[in-house]
Amino acid sequence: MSLVRQLWLSVILILLASSLTNFVISTYFERKNLQEQLYLKNVDDVNSLAMMLSQDDRQLTDIQLLISATFDAGHYQRIELINPEGISVFLREFKGEMESDIPALAKDFFNFQVKPGIAQVSSGWNRIGTLYLESHSHYLHEALWHRTQAFFLSFIVISLIAGAIGSFVLHFLLKPLEMVVEQAHRFSEKRFMMLPVPRTVEFAKVITAMNSLAQRFKSIIEDGNKRLDELRYKSQHDDLTGLANCEAFETLLDAQLKYRDREGHNLLFMVKIFGMNEISLRLDKQKVDKIIVDFAHVIQDFTKQIEGRYTDVRFGRLSGSEFAILLTEAEDIQQLSDILVDVVRTFKGRSRDLYDLYVLHAGVYLAPDESRTTLMRRVQSLLIEASKERALALIDNKLTIVAPYNDDIQWRKALNAALNDNIHSVTFPVVKKDGSAIHYQALMGLELDNEVRKGGYFVHWARKLDMIPQIDFKMIEFMLNKIEQESSAYDYAILLSYETMVSERSLQRISQLLTEHSAAAQHICLEVRESVASANFELFRHFTLTLKATGCKIGLKRVGDSFSTLLDLQELGLDYIKIDSAFVFNVAINASNQNFLRGLCSLAHSLGIVVIADGVTSKEDADSLYENGFDGIISLMQQF
Template identity: 40%
Template sequence: MTLNKQLWLTIITVVLMNAAISFWLLFTSARQTFEEQLYLKNIDDANSLAIVLTQSDKNSASIELLIAAKFDAGHFSRIELTDTEGEELFKLTYENKQTNVPGWFKRLAEFNIPAGTAQVADGWSQFGTLYIESQTSFAVEMLWQRFKRFVISMLVITLLVGAAGSLILRFILRPLSNIVFQANSFSQRKFITIEKPATRDFERVVNAMNTLAERFKTIVVENNTRLEDARFRSQHDLVTGLPNINAFFTQLESQLRFRDKDGQNVLLVHSIASELYDIQSTLGDEFSRAISEFSLRIARFYNTHSDLYTDIRLARINETDIAILLTDAALLTRIQQMLEQDSAFSHGLPVGEDQQACICSAGVYLHADEASFEIMDRVDGLLQQAQNREELLPFCLEESPAHALQVNSQNWTQIIDTLPDNLTYHQAELKNARGQAIHYQSYFTLQHAGHDRNISFIARYAREVGDLPKVDLAVVEHALAQLASQPESRISVLLYQQTIVDDSAMDNLLTLLDSKPDIATRLCLELRESSAALYKQAFRLFCEKVREREVSVGLKRVGESFSQVADIHEYGLEYIKIDSAYVYDLKNNQSNQTYLRGLSDLAHSLGMKVYADGVCSVQDENILFEAGFDGVISLS
């Protein structure tokens, strides 16, 4: 029961008790007054009539005429004259008739008024005794009218007091809605803080809850920092802050084994080593500063041009080389054009007064079923060719693969328009330690030129023309249709970041979810960790809107940027999926085991489930489940 209802019940109870007591006091007082006044009236009327009868003739006609005249002139219910023996000589009565007063009130207001008596004399002897009783109907009628006015006034007072009390209570309880919102946020794993209310009692509650939220935030920040420090020391180059060669090869192997091969995935290596300029020997102790500046320029360029790829991995693979692994990437020739137009690269790398180091670049496309050493052999060969050129910014890039998407505006429109009907649903089972399916991770293929291609096959061009949100909407629509045919299943769908930053696309997505509210509750929408880190406000709004519709939200490809997702405890995420790069060959990677165990504990403390993508062996599965993981997507 709400406080408002309790207030009304309290007011009604108090008013009723007060009304009952007040009415009873007023009623008994008024009735007693009426009884006293009517009794005195009876006595006065009896005395005055007795004097008249004493002085008149004692024949029956005269007595009857005088009594009848008195009876008709006043409001009497009985006038009776008896002789000295008590025998009735004359009697007139009037029966009270009150048609508008209910019987229960008549019984409640019944008067007990003695009759007025007086002696009638005949000379010096007694003639008889006179009895007079006044009518009480008018008194009962008056009490009834007072009662009705009293009840009406009590009702009006109750309504006025109740309405005023409700308004005052609403004002007093205004901070309570914020407190309830905060408590509900806690239950949804969103540990937010709110402003302190003016009411002291509420302020104490808010202080306690804000302290809890801040404590959780501190725990998250400290644990994130601790985990990040441990991971950084074991997997990063201390000079540039980039992942080292061991971490890079793990990422590359994971890319080749787990990620789709239809997307245009590329590997680039940028180097400041050249046959014409031995930078290490020339710079000596200043080389560390040069390679650090070089890595910052590389990272800044790719972060600025995030429209060139979906995912990115950077690493320092030797003294002079920085490797870049891109998924769903633009053509290598376009990346070359962007680098040549950037003033940070077009004139080489300044390393001293009037000295410029060459920035040599090589790039290859990743092929299906290719070993990592084969890829590195190809890119090393191209890089060696670039290093032999007498240029400040030489490139040696592989030609685009024959199966790459060849499209123009006309046939692209046809691809997008027919996409919802051209998709085929596939699923990978996410299972727990008992082998039971938790949900199914979806992926979709489409027919193109007689071949089944993963949806990422068209992602590059869709990004270039701004149609990635249309691809996401088609995928979500297809997933909802699949859920309708599988009433017991849960399906996860990975969205591109372009969808959550586009207001129109978000409106269309929410409209689509609202069109099938019962089915949508079994849908899990995921975003990449990098998307959440780059677009914090859009990600927060996305989580709020989607969770209002009881749709689960998860974070995918988690690992490298988890510490950069600010206020992770406020988003209400249901789960996180660890990137396959961190679970690849886990049995031989002790540092990743330690990192994932800590990450699992942190996520569980925030109420999130922890899953792993692309687990390649049963041994790795067992290690993950022992570390507290709730589920895995296995490739074994």
């Protein structure tokens, strides 16, 4: 039984006990008082009647008439005259039943026992006899019964009023208890949140203790994040600009080429500053370094100007004056190149020291089954050719996979048709060390032009047409129906886009859909990219708390670069994270990544978060990951 019900029961029992006690005591004294009053009435009436009978010389017939008249005029139970020899001379007694709504049980409970009034009747000096008079107690029963009814009616009214007041007071008093229960519930969900301390001393002690626990967890997370960030930064970032260093970016490219969607609209820009050697001869090192840092900021700002036209972005500093930008699921390379030219032109106009610099870039689409060496050779060849021609940019806009649709209207029509009738799912397992599945990763496939295409083929057009939230919703709906139709006991993970996460309307539609399919929703895992969550943390918090209430699981994908920036991570109750393939690729021979991932696993496990490696390509990497604490992997090979 809940504490609230116990308190209510206690209050009701106390109120009932006190009221019954009060009723019994008051009824007892009221009954006693009425008995005394009735006895005094009997005495007064019998004395008055005896005086009337003792006047003059009355014959027995006269006495009988007076007694009968008195009996008929009043409310008497018995009037009896007994002569000195003890023989009843005359008796009038009420033997009938009076109409009454008083229950027999109440009559037995009241049970009036009133002594009769006694007086002597005489004629002169001669004693005629003794007169006994008893008043009828029926009216006392009625009076006491009506009083009892009024008492219980007032008890009910007072109880209701007291209940209403008590309910309000109890709600106010138990509000801190609700906070304690809510905090404990959040702790059970691995959400270590701090709450305000209430005024109630006992509750304040509990919440203070639990807040201390939450604060310790927060400190552990912050310290762990700080150490992880330092470790990751030293091994993977350029000290001067903060961008990925050459080795880290090359690993990222390897992972992208071997693991990512090969139908994707992914592109690589290489940007180079010419003339840095000449500037370094006339400027000190500090100013030269500042130029490099400022330029790194400029190319990072470039992505802000094309926000919404790509899915993910990575930057790298390949050499002293050479930078790289990797954009996934991006729009037309020519349009993006033109924007990059404008951004660089703005940078050159900032200072006279930059006039002698010549900045150009080359851009290519990533091709399926292409190695990193081949890709870099292609883009560097374009860069050399651009420098010879003194061109600001040179791009290769040839796509290896050409879509049959040419404009917005054709793409919208094709996507709508596919979403209505031709949705497919491509699933592959996330496996533990023993080979069992944690869940299945589910990717959407749409039948376009009589062929099932993965997301990379159409996402950039769907984004341009503002259809991304619709696509995500349809994928969730499709998987819910699949789970229900197949009575599946497996969980399925679905990657949601930035556009869906930040849209309140989309969030409410998904929440309603999951609520309507509550049983199947227990087998749905929804995830977003780490970069999206870290850049929009408050929206991600809202997203997480809203959807976890429906029973689904929430995770992060492509984790690594920004994990340390996720503040108050202990409050979210994440179920799992998937480490980016860039950190997993060739981890067996990368000691720095092993140290980073080992620390990341330890930190995540302290919060009850399952850690999964994304895009494992070899048995050696898989063994290394399991040894360093990973719970599961997504393998590119069917068997090791």
